[in-house]
Amino acid sequence: MRILVLSKSVPDLVEELALDEDSGELLHDDMTYVPSEWDDHALEEALLLKDEVGAEVTVLAVDTGDVDNMLFTALAKGADHAVKLTGDFDLATSNRKRAQAIANYLRDNPFDLVLSGVQAIDDIDGQIPAMVAGLLEWPHASVVTEVSIQGDQIHFRQEYGGGLQAELAAQTPLVLGIQAARKPPRYASVAKVRQMMKSSTVDEVDASADAVPELEIRRFFKPVAAGHAEMIEGEPDEVADRIITILKERKLVRG
Amino acid sequence: MALRYVLMAATVVLFVVAGAIFVGRFWTIYQVMKKSRSTIRTDQIGKRLISTIEQVFAHKRMLKVRYSGVLHLFIFSGFVVLLIDVVGSIGQIFSPGFSIGPILGMIVDIWVGLVLIGVAMAVYQRAVIKPERYHGSDETDGYIILSMITCIVIGIVVHESFYPYAAGPIFGIKSVALSPMEFLAYGLSRIWLSLGWTGPTAASIGYVVGYTMDILMIWVFLAYLPYSKHLHVFLAVPNIFVRKMSPHGELVVPPVPEEGIAIRSFRDLSWKDVLDLYTCTECGRCQAVCPAHAAGQPLSPKMVILELREALKKELSGEPPIPLAGGVVTQEELWACTTCGACMEACPVFIEHVPKIVGMRAALLEDGEIDKTAQKVLVGWDRQGNSFGQPLKKRPGWTKGLEVPIKDARKEPVDWLWFVGDFASYDPRIQDLTRIVARLLQRADVDFGILYEGESNSGNDALRIGEFGLFEALAQKNLEKLQEAEYNMIFTTDPHSLNALKNEYGKYGFHRPVKHYTEAFLDLIDQGKFQLKPLGIRATYHDPCYLGRWNRIFDAPRELMKRVGVDLVEMPRHGENSFCCGAGGGRIWMEEVGIKERPADQRIREALTLEGVTHFVVACPKDVAMFSAAVASTGNEGRLKVVDMAELLAEAAGLGVPDTLVVAR
Ligand SMILES: Cc1cc2nc3c(=O)[nH]c(=O)nc-3n(C[C@H](O)[C@H](O)[C@H](O)COP(=O)(O)OP(=O)(O)OC[C@H]3O[C@@H](n4cnc5c(N)ncnc54)[C@H](O)[C@@H]3O)c2cc1C
Ligand code: SF4
Ligand code: SF4
Numbered sequence: 022m023r024i025l026v027l028s029k030s031v032p033d034l035v036e037e038l039a040l041d042e043d044s045g046e047l048l049h050d051d052m053t054y055v056p057s058e059w060d061d062h063a064l065e066e067a068l069l070l071k072d073e074v075g076a077e078v079t080v081l082a083v084d085t086g087d088v089d090n091m092l093f094t095a096l097a098k099g100a101d102h103a104v105k106l107t108g109d110f111d112l113a114t115s116n117r118k119r120a121q122a123i124a125n126y127l128r129d130n131p132f133d134l135v136l137s138g139v140q141a142i143d144d145i146d147g148q149i150p151a152m153v154a155g156l157l158e159w160p161h162a163s164v165v166t167e168v169s170i171q172g173d174q175i176h177f178r179q180e181y182g183g184g185l186q187a188e189l190a191a192q193t194p195l196v197l198g199i200q201a202a203r204k205p206p207r208y209a210s211v212a213k214v215r216q217m218m219k220s221s222t223v224d225e226v227d228a229s230a231d232a233v234p235e236l237e238i239r240r241f242f243k244p245v246a247a248g249h250a251e252m253i254e255g256e257p258d259e260v261a262d263r264i265i266t267i268l269k270e271r272k273l274v275r276g
Numbered sequence: 277m278a279l280r281y282v283l284m285a286a287t288v289v290l291f292v293v294a295g296a297i298f299v300g301r302f303w304t305i306y307q308v309m310k311k312s313r314s315t316i317r318t319d320q321i322g323k324r325l326i327s328t329i330e331q332v333f334a335h336k337r338m339l340k341v342r343y344s345g346v347l348h349l350f351i352f353s354g355f356v357v358l359l360i361d362v363v364g365s366i367g368q369i370f371s372p373g374f375s376i377g378p379i380l381g382m383i384v385d386i387w388v389g390l391v392l393i394g395v396a397m398a399v400y401q402r403a404v405i406k407p408e409r410y411h412g413s414d415e416t417d418g419y420i421i422l423s424m425i426t427c428i429v430i431g432i433v434v435h436e437s438f439y440p441y442a443a444g445p446i447f448g449i450k451s452v453a454l455s456p457m458e459f460l461a462y463g464l465s466r467i468w469l470s471l472g473w474t475g476p477t478a479a480s481i482g483y484v485v486g487y488t489m490d491i492l493m494i495w496v497f498l499a500y501l502p503y504s505k506h507l508h509v510f511l512a513v514p515n516i517f518v519r520k521m522s523p524h525g526e527l528v529v530p531p532v533p534e535e536g537i538a539i540r541s542f543r544d545l546s547w548k549d550v551l552d553l554y555t556c557t558e559c560g561r562c563q564a565v566c567p568a569h570a571a572g573q574p575l576s577p578k579m580v581i582l583e584l585r586e587a588l589k590k591e592l593s594g595e596p597p598i599p600l601a602g603g604v605v606t607q608e609e610l611w612a613c614t615t616c617g618a619c620m621e622a623c624p625v626f627i628e629h630v631p632k633i634v635g636m637r638a639a640l641l642e643d644g645e646i647d648k649t650a651q652k653v654l655v656g657w658d659r660q661g662n663s664f665g666q667p668l669k670k671r672p673g674w675t676k677g678l679e680v681p682i683k684d685a686r687k688e689p690v691d692w693l694w695f696v697g698d699f700a701s702y703d704p705r706i707q708d709l710t711r712i713v714a715r716l717l718q719r720a721d722v723d724f725g726i727l728y729e730g731e732s733n734s735g736n737d738a739l740r741i742g743e744f745g746l747f748e749a750l751a752q753k754n755l756e757k758l759q760e761a762e763y764n765m766i767f768t769t770d771p772h773s774l775n776a777l778k779n780e781y782g783k784y785g786f787h788r789p790v791k792h793y794t795e796a797f798l799d800l801i802d803q804g805k806f807q808l809k810p811l812g813i814r815a816t817y818h819d820p821c822y823l824g825r826w827n828r829i830f831d832a833p834r835e836l837m838k839r840v841g842v843d844l845v846e847m848p849r850h851g852e853n854s855f856c857c858g859a860g861g862g863r864i865w866m867e868e869v870g871i872k873e874r875p876a877d878q879r880i881r882e883a884l885t886l887e888g889v890t891h892f893v894v895a896c897p898k899d900v901a902m903f904s905a906a907v908a909s910t911g912n913e914g915r916l917k918v919v920d921m922a923e924l925l926a927e928a929a930g931l932g933v934p935d936t937l938v939v940a941r
Contacts, residue, residue: 035660036667055659098644207644208651211658212536212745 045241059138163198301502350394409560431489437464441479539635562619572872615861637742661732683725697770810841
């Protein structure tokens with residue numbers, strides 16, 4: 022079983038966000054970047070699978086600048102290989118473009134299972150696993166927990182609204198967006214990371230991607246408070262009636 | 277006459293056998309020590325000799341627990357006297373007519389009496405008093421040894437008492453008279469006379485029984501010792517000699533820095549650590565003072581040593597090795613330690629528990645295992661240099677409330693460089709205190725500055741959590757700034773930072789004077805920099821572990837309190853015997869699983885037993901937080917107030933303490 026874990030660095034929210042005064046855009050170079058917490062969970066889940074069934078774990082990052090430390094940290098935790106996709110990327114590179122590069126890499130380098138964090142705090146769109154799977158036409162599931170390998174099938178859980186949980190099974194190759202690992206992500210000691218920097222290497226793979234459809238950003242702005250909420254008081258039935266009336270008034274429901 | 281040859285033969289044969297067993301055992305131990313890590317323990321020979329004499333002959337630490345100390349002194353001195361007896365008794369057998377003389381004979385008899393008193397006290401202690409500290413120790417072994425000692429000393433008197441009557445039949449010399457100075461043997465011999473047991477057969481039997489109980493039992497003892505906890509009879513003295521010397525507060529120096537400090541197998545122990553394992557007497561004094569043990573957590577420093585020793589014995593007997601960290605000693609035990617050092621302070625044979633515990637923590641860390649809250653703190657130190665998960669930029673945020681700005685020591689020379697530390701910088705409850713310290717310095721016209729964003733956590737706690745690499749990284753960051761700055765002295769309120777700056781940075785060549793605020797303020801008072809009005813309060817003082825035990829700063833805080841007119845009442849556990857607040861060694865960030873009563877709460881209870889004490893004085897930012905919480909959680913806000921030294925001084929100097937201060941009076 023070959024597992025690929027996707028990892029991304031995101032702005033460290035401990036620091037204040039540095040925004041360009043005119044455009045409102047995030048000043049990437051003025052921010053400190055740290056590994057995305059959800060990706061840490063994806064890596065932990067992969068390492069747990071490795072502990073259980075002996076999978077081979079590769080961790081991959083798109084070279085958006087300083088990602089080496091993140092990759093060596095993953096190696097220190099127990100990943101077997103680290104790959105950095107080089108090309109025309111920077112911290113502002115869109116998820117669409119990153120997904121394309123990752124998918125291209127996966128076409129040339131076969132893996133059975135791709136795990137990524139369910140989302141990252143920068144965009145919170147949770148699109149990478151879905152887009153990678155879509156580009157490759159592989160099955161995909163997101164908001165996933167408790168992955169296990171059973172024969173040639175991957176089992177995992179997905180949470181639904183209303184307190185429902187589903188246990189699902191899928192054939193490899195498969196892309197999963199990990200919501201949380203079974204255990205809190207392990208710690209990589211500074212000495213071990215340093216040792217990795219000396220003893221191992223990060224494979225650099227050229228992944229200059231073809232042009233991809235990009236979002237066109239019109240403007241960045243902070244949410245503006247407009248008007249105030251009206252609190253509806255009363256018994257539940259009265260409140261419900263009032264809501265329905267409002268919805269009807271504003272033509273938000275039919276009939 | 278033939279009997280003499282039998283005794284001679286038995287003496288020699290048994291000695292050779294016992295000797296071989298004895299040497300074999302030591303050889304095994306030596307082999308383990310040889311394979312372990314190196315450590316230098318032959319520096320400061322003079323100091324070592326003096327301390328060994330103090331501890332061995334004057335029983336300095338032993339007598340801290342009075343009853344045990346006295347009984348041990350009796351039995352221990354008996355061992356010295358035993359040598360005289362061995363010479364006398366064997367001399368008698370090999371060279372008929374040989375005698376040590378009546379004076380030495382009397383000394384032997386006196387000590388036989390003392391040893392018997394000591395043994396009786398020991399049995400009483402084990403069987404009736406039953407101190408908790410023995411829990412987990414090998415009690416059977418204790419009784420076996422006590423029986424052997426009793427047998428030997430009784431044997432001494434018995435064979436000596438038959439000597440006048442057996443001299444003819446066994447040694448072929450004319451009967452000799454015992455001097456009444458050998459009062460025990462003399463008295464017994466009178467009893468044999470009145471019983472009529474003086475004939476050749478009775479006397480020979482009596483002598484042989486006595487000799488067997490004495491000399492032959494000594495040989496058996498010799499063979500048994502190395503397999504029992506009483507190996508300390510031989511190892512205690514060398515172990516005390518190779519004890520850890522100054523800098524006391526330096527946790528451990530890795531012999532090969534790149535290899536770090538992790539202890540996974542017995543090879544990762546230093547040879548002193550191995551010696552420690554065999555030297556432990558199972559007395560449990562370390563267990564009795566351990567805050568983690570007292571809190572009901574699964575840690576006992578004694579059991580850590582015993583578990584390691586047991587595992588080493590098993591490994592040497594060919595069993596497959598078990599990982600030390602998390603295997604032989606459980607994770608729960610290892611993470612429970614506050615690194616307060618009370619165990620090391622209490623151990624009469626100078627066993628070093630803390631470096632072993634931290635070394636095993638380091639092994640757990642390398643495998644990624646650590647309490648999750650503490651893990652966040654480690655990551656925070658790595659990224660932002662503080663334990664509060666706050667941006668580096670906010671480190672000097674506390675200075676905003678000051679009327680007079682503080683010099684930036686990165687930009688201009690200062691007399692005193694203030695190393696502020698995490699808690700004093702970031703903890704909103706403590707920032708008010710930090711500002712008081714600044715105002716006091718300003719009032720005293722001290723030319724001082726801080727490193728602003730250039731300061732990082734000192735790494736003292738990171739090291740004690742077992743993160744040697746992170747400690748090094750933090751130390752390097754600070755050292756870089758410290759090397760660029762110009763100053764005459766470093767000043768800090770935080771004992772943990774003080775310890776790192778004073779003791780841990782030395783290995784990177786940093787040796788600048790570092791003072792705790794209690795010392796520095798005392799100097800300022802003595803230079804007449806403050807007009808003080810006596811406070812007239814009755815208070816007790818808590819010695820922080822990293823100020824007192826690890827840095828031996830006991831007097832300055834007490835003197836300071838005296839100067840500001842505080843009537844100090846000591847808690848039963850004070851000075852070097854102080855009881856940890858429970859925050860050290862990273863514990864402040866770890867989950868409190870299995871805690872029955874928090875150490876800080878126990879400490880507050882201890883303070884409340886003191887009559888008329890209204891204030892609980894602390895000299896460590898973490899203690900302010902710990903004890904304020906403890907006073908609140910035990911519902912004693914009305915009875916006891918936690919105050920910091922700086923507050924006392926500010927009050928006495930008429931500086932005014934803001935009401936916003938949590939600890940304000
Ligand atoms: C267990 C769980 C926990 C979550 N926790 C959080 C959280 O803490 N914070 C957060 O921000 N988000 C959370 N989410 C996500 C959040 O609920 C969704 O992002 C949000 O509900 C998306 O709304 P939606 O209307 O786009 O899609 P959905 O809620 O999926 O609704 C889709 C719409 O399509 C309708 N529909 C579906 N099929 C058909 C059909 N065949 N024909 C007609 N209509 C159809 C549905 O009835 C529904 O109206 C959670 C989701 C789950 C499952
Ligand atoms: S250092 Fe303190 S907490 Fe740790 S084992 Fe020793 S006495 Fe117990
Ligand atoms: S380590 Fe020291 S104090 Fe603890 S039981 Fe052993 S000898 Fe006694």
